[in-house]
Amino acid sequence: MQNALADEYRRLSRDTTTHQPLAYLRLRRAIRNVIQHRDIEPGQTLPSERDLSQALGLSRVTVRKAISGLVEEGLLTQRHGAGTFVAERIVKPMSRLTSFTEDLRARGLHPRSEFFERSVGEVTPEESMALNLSPGVLVARLHRVRYAEDEPLAIERSVVPASVLPDPHEVHDSLYEALEHHNCRPVRALQRLRAVLLGARQARLLHVTAGSAGLHIERRGFLDDGRVVEFTTSWYRGDIYDFVAELQTD
Numbered sequence: 001m002q003n004a005l006a007d008e009y010r011r012l013s014r015d016t017t018t019h020q021p022l023a024y025l026r027l028r029r030a031i032r033n034v035i036q037h038r039d040i041e042p043g044q045t046l047p048s049e050r051d052l053s054q055a056l057g058l059s060r061v062t063v064r065k066a067i068s069g070l071v072e073e074g075l076l077t078q079r080h081g082a083g084t085f086v087a088e089r090i091v092k093p094m095s096r097l098t099s100f101t102e103d104l105r106a107r108g109l110h111p112r113s114e115f116f117e118r119s120v121g122e123v124t125p126e127e128s129m130a131l132n133l134s135p136g137v138l139v140a141r142l143h144r145v146r147y148a149e150d151e152p153l154a155i156e157r158s159v160v161p162a163s164v165l166p167d168p169h170e171v172h173d174s175l176y177e178a179l180e181h182h183n184c185r186p187v188r189a190l191q192r193l194r195a196v197l198l199g200a201r202q203a204r205l206l207h208v209t210a211g212s213a214g215l216h217i218e219r220r221g222f223l224d225d226g227r228v229v230e231f232t233t234s235w236y237r238g239d240i241y242d243f244v245a246e247l248q249t250d
């Protein structure tokens with residue numbers, strides 16, 4: 001693993017297209033890349049700060065700075081006295097508006113969706129409130145199970161104005177990629193989370209036992225001009241996801 005990381009770091013140092021003059025940012029990118037390429041697996045230990053600084057000819061302060069940023073992001077975890085590991089649970093910073101697909105790819109996992117429904121229909125009263133749409137307007141609906149490889153992680157039901165996404169079959173794995181294609185990817189979102197016990201059907205779809213802990217999440221995504229572009233309700237498995245928020249005093 002140390003060799004793969006050293007090779008990647010040197011490759012980035014030579015790469016003039018992505019030239020990153022700051023060594024700690026270059027190392028951060030190299031660690032991210034080896035995780036993404038699965039040269040190091042979730043749960044495995046990163047080489048020690050001392051070994052890395054020797055192998056790469058960097059100061060320990062630089063190595064520490066590179067690592068601490070990834071610990072804050074949730075990609076790495078540290079246990080006192082035991083070292084630094086690639087995070088096993090999916091730790092999702094709440095302040096960044098990312099998609100399920102991006103979160104998983106950043107961890108070297110292969111995301112995919114299985115759809116129950118992709119349809120267009122008239123907005124319901126609840127959807128019209130959430131999306132600020134008038135009665136009678138058409139919406140695209142997507143109902144799917146989200147997987148990492150073969151492991152189901154979440155169930156999601158998304159509603160998008162049909163003026164933005166006329167054909168929900170354009171969505172293959174990523175809703176945000178399809179929205180981006182229409183220049184309508186949300187730039188801001190409001191998200192509400194609460195703890196739930198997963199019901200029998202949800203538990204069966206997520207391969208857990210009925211009554212297991214889950215997270216119920218509602219996201220309303222907004223465009224720059226304030227239009228609501230997405231209303232998604234999700235049920236995430238509580239045993240896999242950690243949501244982390246950075247808090248600041250005023």
Ligand code: GLP
Pocket residue numbers: 098099100101102156158173174175176177217219230232234
């Ligand atoms: C997360 C959010 C959803 C959002 C989705 C987009 O799962 N909870 O609100 O719709 O990401 O992800 P993707 O582009 O992979 O479909």
